[in-house]
Amino acid sequence: MMRGMTMGVLVAGVALLCACNFFFDDETYRYRLTVEIEAPAGLKAGSSVIEVEVRQTSDSKLILPDARGLDFAVKGEAVSVDLGQGRVLFALLDKASGIAEAALKPPRYRNDVEYGYLKRIDDLKAMSNVAVVPPEAYPMLVTFGDLNDPTSVERVDPDDLAATFGEGVSLKRITVQITDDPVTTGIEKRLVWLSKYPEPSLDPTHGPRDFSLPATLHHGAFQVGVRK
Amino acid sequence: MNREVFLSLLALDSYNRNYGQNVILYDGDITSGQNEAGRQLGGATILNVDLPNGSISAGFYAIAYDWNGETIISYRGTNFEFDSVADFLGSPLYNDVFGGWTLGKRMPGASQCAYVLQ
Numbered sequence: 001m002m003r004g005m006t007m008g009v010l011v012a013g014v015a016l017l018c019a020c021n022f023f024f025d026d027e028t029y030r031y032r033l034t035v036e037i038e039a040p041a042g043l044k045a046g047s048s049v050i051e052v053e054v055r056q057t058s059d060s061k062l063i064l065p066d067a068r069g070l071d072f073a074v075k076g077e078a079v080s081v082d083l084g085q086g087r088v089l090f091a092l093l094d095k096a097s098g099i100a101e102a103a104l105k106p107p108r109y110r111n112d113v114e115y116g117y118l119k120r121i122d123d124l125k126a127m128s129n130v131a132v133v134p135p136e137a138y139p140m141l142v143t144f145g146d147l148n149d150p151t152s153v154e155r156v157d158p159d160d161l162a163a164t165f166g167e168g169v170s171l172k173r174i175t176v177q178i179t180d181d182p183v184t185t186g187i188e189k190r191l192v193w194l195s196k197y198p199e200p201s202l203d204p205t206h207g208p209r210d211f212s213l214p215a216t217l218h219h220g221a222f223q224v225g226v227r228k
Numbered sequence: 229m230n231r232e233v234f235l236s237l238l239a240l241d242s243y244n245r246n247y248g249q250n251v252i253l254y255d256g257d258i259t260s261g262q263n264e265a266g267r268q269l270g271g272a273t274i275l276n277v278d279l280p281n282g283s284i285s286a287g288f289y290a291i292a293y294d295w296n297g298e299t300i301i302s303y304r305g306t307n308f309e310f311d312s313v314a315d316f317l318g319s320p321l322y323n324d325v326f327g328g329w330t331l332g333k334r335m336p337g338a339s340q341c342a343y344v345l346q
Contacts, residue, residue: 198284199282220284
């Protein structure tokens with residue numbers, strides 16, 4: 001009985017799989033996100049290669065208008081910039097699925113959200129220039145009072161790094177460049193408390209009405225899709 | 229607003245929160261998910277409840293609201309998103325069939341149900 005049901009489910013799954021090849025298209029690209037900081041000791045920089053997979057429903061007439069859409073999956077980790085004396089700035093993954101587009105600005109196509117979005121991604125993948133990320137697309141910047149204590153996380157104002165890191169420290173620019181380099185890994189060596197799961201918050205003891213930064217920021221903002 | 233209508237809206241809302249969001253409601257929101265805690269939907273406030281570890285890879289998502297002192301929990305159902313054999317094995321449909329629907333036949337491994345209990 002159980003074997004019969006399992007076989008039935010498998011057959012139905014394979015049939016659906018065959019059908020769904022007509023319903024979805026996808027594209028994957030990687031980009032290097034680089035954060036440059038002006039500091040009294042000179043320019044400090046850090047970068048991370050992040051992968052984005054974009055899936056879009058095809059223009060098959062079998063898909064109802066309400067069922068059309070896009071889906072994004074990110075793989076990678078936050079950018080770390082070592083500012084010395086134990087202070088590290090992190091540029092998080094919170095905008096990782098759209099930051100390359102925001103910086104490189106590939107041409108738009110008519111009806112691109114419904115039908116032609118992957119053509120934009122094709123154009124994006126062919127762009128080789130280094131592009132500056134506009135301020136409205138900046139990722140969230142954070143640092144830790146103590147790298148070993150996730151609850152010591154604090155937000156960093158991109159317009160006023162000196163308030164957190166001291167006089168003479170400022171954000172020079174954040175850039176994006178399309179690359180074939182492998183996805184960056186290893187942030188868990190610096191953040192030893194980082195789980196392989198994206199779900200936990202930095203303060204797992206928080207209550208349901210605690211909306212502070214450690215309670216609402218999750219491990220997935222630092223690394224996602226890298227460790228199995 | 230009629231209670232049933234509003235509860236239906238909350239049920240619908242769970243599909244457009246956190247990972248897999250498709251309708252961008254706020255400037256700065258992204259489709260791969262962001263923090264929702266503390267946001268308002270009508271008179272309901274989204275509560276800050278972490279998903280159990282492994283929920284996203286298992287295709288599980290739930291969200292809790294505070295509505296006039298009452299806690300409302302909304303769960304996502306099955307989505308159909310895959311375009312290759314490799315994708316199928318990690319797709320919401322596969323996860324739902326083998327991690328959720330199997331509970332109906334009392335088969336082991338209904339991982340989504342374990343997340344519901346958590």
